[in-house]
Amino acid sequence: MNSPSQSGTVFVVDDDPSFLKSVSWLLRAAGFPVQSFESAKKFLEQLTPEMSGCVLTDLNMPVLGGLELQTALAKSVNPLPVVFISAQGDIPTTVNAMRHGAEDFLTKLGSAEKLVDAVRRALERDVQERTKRGRLGILRGRFDALTSRELEVLEQVVLGRMNKQIAADLGINERTVKLHRTNLTRKLLVQSVAELTRLVEEAGLFKRQLPK
Numbered sequence: 001m002n003s004p005s006q007s008g009t010v011f012v013v014d015d016d017p018s019f020l021k022s023v024s025w026l027l028r029a030a031g032f033p034v035q036s037f038e039s040a041k042k043f044l045e046q047l048t049p050e051m052s053g054c055v056l057t058d059l060n061m062p063v064l065g066g067l068e069l070q071t072a073l074a075k076s077v078n079p080l081p082v083v084f085i086s087a088q089g090d091i092p093t094t095v096n097a098m099r100h101g102a103e104d105f106l107t108k109l110g111s112a113e114k115l116v117d118a119v120r121r122a123l124e125r126d127v128q129e130r131t132k133r134g135r136l137g138i139l140r141g142r143f144d145a146l147t148s149r150e151l152e153v154l155e156q157v158v159l160g161r162m163n164k165q166i167a168a169d170l171g172i173n174e175r176t177v178k179l180h181r182t183n184l185t186r187k188l189l190v191q192s193v194a195e196l197t198r199l200v201e202e203a204g205l206f207k208r209q210l211p212k
Contacts (some may be wrong), residue, residue: 008053008123011032015042015061030116040064049077052130054122059086070100081122135204142188153180155206158197
């Protein structure tokens with residue numbers, strides 16, 4: 001097996017101590033940092049925003065099963081990618097897991113190569129999604145720096161309104177609109193309406209109002 005090039009830890013969650021030990025050994029032998037947990041509850045208790053990597057979890061576990069763990073992660077501050085591995089899994093359960101974003105759904109009797117490949121893809125995905133969340137945080141920080149009036153002008157601008165229309169709608173003069181638009185481009189570090197619109201869409205602002 002080739003050594004993985006991705007950073008991040010594989011968090012293995014399984015209530016079967018023997019399997020937990022064997023799969024953890026296999027992943028370490030493949031070059032992955034590994035942390036193991038005998039229950040989803042114990043893993044979630046130690047989850048922090050800084051933890052990077054992916055979760056390899058059994059499907060059927062007492063108290064909190066794999067699907068419940070997947071749901072809890074999706075709602076958390078650190079939605080790590082999930083790879084399921086189960087002794088038995090039916091098609092509806094597999095489909096449900098994949099629809100909710102699982103990277104893969106494997107059987108415990110499957111090949112080591114498939115497991116390593118799924119884990120590698122999940123780690124790559126975590127890097128990509130973490131980068132995207134970081135950029136989104138920076139963008140939202142820029143938007144948070146806008147005044148309420150600037151946000152009102154911004155909404156009108158991305159709707160394609162002219163300065164005269166914006167001034168009339170907001171009850172301000174056209175010169176003030178131009179000043180606000182200048183402030184928008186400066187604070188948001190853009191130079192055109194097209195860039196402005198793209199940032200608004202990326203940050204998820206005014207979703208209902210933006211034209212298709």
